[in-house]
Amino acid sequence: MKRFNIIKTVSVAAFTTTLLFASCTGNFDELNTHPTDVYPEDMTPTERVGTLFVAMTRLLNACQENNSQHTEQMVGQYGGYFATTAPWNGTNFGTFNPSADWVDVPYKDMFTEFYPNFQTIKESTGGTGYIYAWASILRVGVMLRVADIYGPIPYSEMGKGEFQVAYDDVKTLYHNMFDDLTRSINVLSAFVQENEGKEVPVAEYDIIYNGDFSKWIKYANSLKLRMAVRIASNTEDTEYAKQMMAEAIDGGVIESNDDNAFFPSMPYNPFWIASDWGDLAINATLSAYMNGYNDPRISKYMNTSTSYREYRGVRMGIKDTSKSVEGSAARYSKPAVTDASPMPVFYAAETYFLKAEAALQGWIAGGTAAAKSYYEQGIQISMNQYGVEIGDYLSSTVVPQGYTDRWNSQNNISFTDVPTVAWENGSNKLQKIITQKWIANYPLGIEAWCDYRRTGYPELFTARDNLSSVGYIGDIDSKRMVRRLPYPTTEKSSNSANVEAAIATMLGGPDTGATDLWWAKKN
Incomplete structure (x- = not known):
């Protein structure tokens, strides 16, 4: 595949749109200029459009090391997979007292990197055709991440030429995203049918499926299913969510590991880089679960400590954390990735767990029997994904007990309510489904955080030190953890009205980290 580093991803035709958007983000210079060695005017039309997709796709799981560190690692640690291990002057997401400028980063990174390219594609295509449909699927995938971190965001009014852009409440936002996915699926379905066996001009710029749009349809339907399950517990939208689930499943979702969505790291896997810096370790919660369950995937997820050859993560939220202690590979487990490990976006295993929850709750047909089948299929396909033997895992009645830190007893903590793997053992089937979904979805921390806020599962170890009382995001309950990030200060200054x-009429509470999103668990 050709590799282009674009000097300016914003074309002349999109300049006005970018300028208008800059007023919403307060970050025009960063929007308009990118590191480069090739100018758009030096490219063919296909290259000019194609290269934009590479940049947009990488925002489905931040690949650049600094972006990844801020979003997937610092914020993503709320999903229970990682613990950040650098002190950063004592202002950390893990201790619930990040600085205001760090809280801004995920919003600015995803908006400023995505929308100029999207608007260029929209203008180049006239907002029609398979190229625009593909871009619209990416838009939903990326903006869903922003909304699931912050809550209401600008969406339906983006790109209409306004200097200050109105927000959509979360329910409206999700409905607009469902509509965009449905339109895109219909367009791509027609395109695939009409162009079977033909070469796709932009295939070399598709870093996930290499131009196979039948798989992009499956991804779009899988995203639709994920979103529908997320909102279905909100009784004012349950029937609508059930309709979306049915459409997604009937349309074809990702059910085979051959269809898993990954893209290559470029130039290096950011989790590997952060681990090498001494800034990242496996979360104690993950190591405790996988040790407790004797999970066959453990060596695929994490390395053993080099001194003691044991799988042992780091407790989140240690106020005096240091690279020499918690960041040490000799003492604690690091993610089992290499510099070339690909970046995941969506796994087939998640589809089965989504179906399991939907069947259990009566949102799709099948009831408890179907839920059990989907649950066990989800575990099995995850084992297959990592090439490990499942053994007697499905019948295990072992209950993980907790975490012991051989270096510091202050970090020791026990579980209070953890399920067994065996479906028949124990009554809380939803807890089983979400716990095993959580293990299978590693390392997608933002998605895991969504499930925790939505269901209260899995049980996660609390931060050792809760410093939120002196932090920017407001007082945080240690058990419920951070529920969202406050809006960026740049957005408050440039798009204040x-x-x-949005805060007054859409958010449902103050602009703090303790306010639940519309779809989240309220107790």
Whole structure:
């Protein structure tokens, strides 16, 4: 595949749109200029459009090391997979007291990197055709991540030429995203049918499926299913969510590991880089579960400590954390990735767990029997993904007990309510489904955080030190953890009226880290 580093991903035709968007983000220079060695005017039309997709796709799981560190690692540690291990002057997400400028980063990174390219594609295509449909699927995938971190965001009004952009409440936002996915699926379905066996001009710029749009349809339907399950517990939208689930499943979702969505790291896997820096370790919660269950995937997820050859993560939220202690590979487990490990976006295993929950709750047909079948299929396909033997895992009645830190007893903590793997053992089937889904979805921390906020599962170890009382995001309950990030200070200054309206009429609480999103668990 050709590799282009674009000097300016924003074309002349999109300049006005980018300028308008810059007022919403307060970050025009960063929007308009990118590291480069090739200019758009030096490219063919296909190259000019194609290269934009590479940059947009990488925002489905931040690949650049600094972006990944801020979003997938610092914020993503709320999903229970990682613990950050650098002190950063004592202001950390793990201790619930990040600085205001760090809280801004995921919003600015995803918006500023995505929308200029998207608007260029929209203008180049006239907002029609398979190229625009593909871009619209990416838009939903990326903006869903922003919304699931912050809550209401600008969406339906983006790109209409306004200097200050109004927000959509979360329910409206999700409905608009469902509509975009449905339209895109219909367009791509027609394209695939009409162009079977033909070469796709932009295939070399598709870093996930190499131009196979039948698989992009499966990804779009899988995203639709994920979103529908997320909102279905909210009784005012349950029937609509059930309709979306049915459409997604009937349309074809990712059910085989051959269809898993990954893209190559470029130039290095950011989790590997952060681990090498001494900034990242496996979360104690993950190591405790996998040790407790004797999970065959453990060596695929994490390395043993080099001194003691044991799988042992780091407790999240240690106020005096240091690279020489918690960041040490000699003492604690690091992610089992190499510099070339690909970046995951969506696994087939998640589809089965989504179906399991939907069947259990009566949102799709089948009831408890179907839920059990989907649950066990989800575990099995995850084992297959990593090439490990499942053994007697499905019948295990072992209950993980907790975590012991051989270096510091202050970090020791026990579980209070953890399920067994065996379906028949224990009554809380939803807890089983979400716990095993959580293990299978590693390392997708933002998605895991969504499930925790939505269901209360899996049980996660609390931060050792809760410093939220002196932090920017407000007082945080240690058990419930951070529920969202406050809006960026740059957005409050450049788009103040719309931010204030979103907080007053859409958010459902103050602009703090303790306010639940519309779809989240309220107790």
